[in-house]
Amino acid sequence: KQEVTQIPAALSVPEGENLVLNCSFTDSAIYNLQWFRQDPGKGLTSLLLIQSSQREQTSGRLNASLDKSSGRSTLYIAASQPGDSATYLCAVRSGNTPLVFGKGTRLSVIA
Amino acid sequence: NAGVTQTPKFQVLKTGQSMTLQCAQDMNHNSMYWYRQDPGMGLRLIYYSASEGTTDKGEVPNGYNVSRLNKREFSLRLESAAPSQTSVYFCASTLRGALQETQYFGPGTRLLVL
Secondary structure: OOOEEEEOOEEEEEOOOOEEEEEEEOOOOOOEEEEEEEOOOOOEEEEEEEEOOOOEEEEOOEEEEEEOOOOEEEEEEOOOOHHHOEEEEEEEEOOOOOOEEOOOEEEEEEO | OOOEEEEOOEEEEOOOOOEEEEEEEOOOOOEEEEEEEEOOOEEEEEEEEOOOOOOEEOOOOOOEEEEEOOOOEEEEEEOOOOHHHOEEEEEEEEOOOOOOOOOEEOOOEEEEEO
């Protein structure tokens, strides 16, 4: 059974800092991996999707990497801003099963 | 495109009452999902429908039923609500099998069972 872990559960950084969020998964036979953002009281918004054959995806200041062999993905946020404050969730799809989600990392960017 | 819509946004029920949460998507997606989100528990899958006409149990199906009414609509029913079903419920959809299988979420329904 696929399990997804995100560490740390919460992170606080000063504005302008580059930061990395971590995601690990137990079964490396994945179909894709997605990073989502969730603002308080809102639904989830997809940020980046990495296919199993890809190593990374970029969107603006966000870069997500995937290392299937080690069961890890990272989300890199460059030059963080207070507007980046949110919870970031990682989710993995394996085979025919639905996405399995981590519990998320709650990020606070302090001005 | 409205994306994924959910009704109602907020609901208060008494123990034992029933209700149906509605979800609709206008993206021609084949797969739809119902999750609940609780503090410390993360996002847990209740039921999903991989394609029109099929439904399957997720991680926490007890106390719930679903109906895939058509390709657009997927409803979640609580037959006899319990305080343990107090939660935020999210509906999601995706085009399963597409190259970019991005999952889209609705804004959520906040349910309080007294």
